Amino acid sequence: MAHVIIGVTGGVAAYKSGEIVRLFVKAGDDVTPLLTKGAERFIGTRTLEALARRPAPDDLYPHLADADLLLIAPLSANTLAKLATGIADNVLTQLALAFPGPIVAAPAMNTRMWEHAATQHNVELLVGRGVRLVGPAVGELAEGEVGAGRMSEPSEIVDVCRSVLGRSVDDEWRGRSVLVTAGGTREALDSVRYFGNRSSGRMGYAVAAEAARRGATVTVIAANVSLPPPPGVEVVEVASAAELAEETFARERADLIVMAAAVADYRPSSPGQQKKKKDDAAWTVTLERTEDVLMELGRRRRPGQVLVGFAADEGEPGLAAAREKRQRKNVNLIAFNDVSRNDVGFDVDENELVLIGPEGETHVRKRSKEDCAVAILDCVAPLLAPS
Template sequence: MVDHASLTGKRVLLVIAGGIAAYKCLDLIRRLRERGVTVRAVLTEAGARFVTPLSVQALTEDTVYRDLWSLTDESEMGHIRLSREADLIVVAPATADLLARMATGMADDLAATVLLATDKPVLVAPAMNVRMWQHPATQDNMSRLEQRGVRRVGPNDGVMACNEFGPGRMAEPMEIIDAIAAFFTESGRKPLAGKRALVTSGPTHEPIDPVRYIANRSSGKQGHAIAAALAALGADVTLVSGPTRLPDPPGCTVVAIETAREMLAACLAARDAAVPVDIAVCAAAVADWRVAGASDRKLKKDGGGPPALALTENPDILATLSQAGPRRPALVIGFAAETGDVVATATAKRARKGCDWIVANDVSLGTTTFGGTDNTVHIIRADGVESWPTMGKDAVGARLAEAIAAHVAD
């Protein structure tokens, strides 16, 4: 149960876009007001087709802002004022259209302009048809927004207004309130202050020749999200990352590497630094093998068939960091990307590697775990298994960081 005490006295700007789920926003406003939150609302033209400005105004007891060209409001640069006076901007429902406009930086109505002009944090509650949510364009837009620090709650699975079933239902008002409360709680807490964390992320690239390499489909999204979440809780984070297309997470020292051996060297350097590492999270998808004798010249077809590639094992970074000794971090967490019998295989891996926790997930074809925005994980400890529901990778990172903070506090 999330503590709602952090909500008292906070100011939320609620952007209501055009979707059938907009009706839930009336209950959301009422419940936020009950918890001491001041709510202002921006209602899009499409949103006003689902809920009336009068209903929203009655519940917020404030002006409902709708028009970018309002002379009264814009004489005071209203869109700038709205974007800066809130503690948090919540977009609910966040439609596919508005997410796309946010991702591309458009400012063609008041809602989009406020979101582009703000320097405040943003939380979105997506709501749309399942096919729209799963479309690569929407997934790419959501991924880009999350990389910029936009938070997300939902969408949930269920039957929709169009009678299709799947992810796309907007989160319920109390779920959104929990997410808002969690944001304000985290923003004022630094339970990992004074702790040093090492996180690995992304794939490794093992060269075959100067232009080819062995790799995997890891995007690095989960590892980067964990690093950002640990930094947000006050940890001094070193992120050792293989090649990704992601921006460096805020508040982290990033060491860029390509191969598994380079990653091991960077991890050992961090572990053996003057200030010891308290927490190590090995989220990188390290290649198990490399070519034993990579060519220093590009391999070419010569009519004699493909070259034989002799493989040799890469160093085991997780097992190395888990070894007992004075420099071993107090908490070592590994990841197990599995394609079958996930929990049993990961449980055996935890015992074999000697780490404290394993975060297991299913990366079988069709799961979209690699490269996607969502993850379904199982936390395996010595005392049992905790299975989490499917959620965004940022949410997984935040929840894992909270679990780490609770463990460290014990």
């Protein structure tokens, strides 16, 4: 049995929160509804308390402190913005700031509100901090328009909460040391120019956030990542492949190393110390190989240690190369993503992976990078040495 606080905010979908409460109660969970003033314009506190089969506690605060999960459904654009900026002007937003456990939220709003740059920026902040969003779905909205913004179905929201609750404290992961590399390295051409790549760091940050949520002690080596750090994770910033290699090898004893960063294979062999002046001549640059960090980690891998690599390559030949790379580099698991597609992979929110492991392959169909991180760690879990 879990204790779930259901925060409800002011939107038409507030009427569906009754069904969410009912589903939790039916499964034997303990539910405390918490409505904003905005929500009370759409649904009565009494209705939710009746469905929760318990009167509102006299003193709400001690009750809030012992909850296992905070769910906010529906999450209005207004409260979403407050959560993103840390505003605490009502009991729900105060709780969200103080709450140490997992937070799940189901946004619901008009499509234009959802797609507005301000909302999307706020979403990015929240997801980057480890808040798990469900939806919104695409469908018919209250105003009769069709688009993204409809709250996900109550059963789907409850399923996500259940999987988050199941994973929130996981004995398998508690106390494990996990090292994740994220982002893309930059190799200096001169004092201001560099060769780089399009990796945003989202996949690595999602893996780090998920490992931390499961109870692991997590460090991220972040190469030029501009996202907010995942909650509860130590972040070490690096710029170049050489710096990434140094910081990674300094922590090579980790129980699990996930090499999600896009590390340059080549760097200019003699970068200029100052900015090269523009002239009419072509600029020929000679590139030299950087150190293959994954290969070296594979060579040094100790018994029981798990090493995960990523292979960004194109189509079937790329997949075949990834299979070969797993063997050659002595890596436990390779996550192959097809970079010939522009809807998944680099610098977008979703990914599609083939996880190539010792026992076979798992096709992780297109989904959020947070859900890909769940799939990767689920594949890794059986490979971890017993603790």
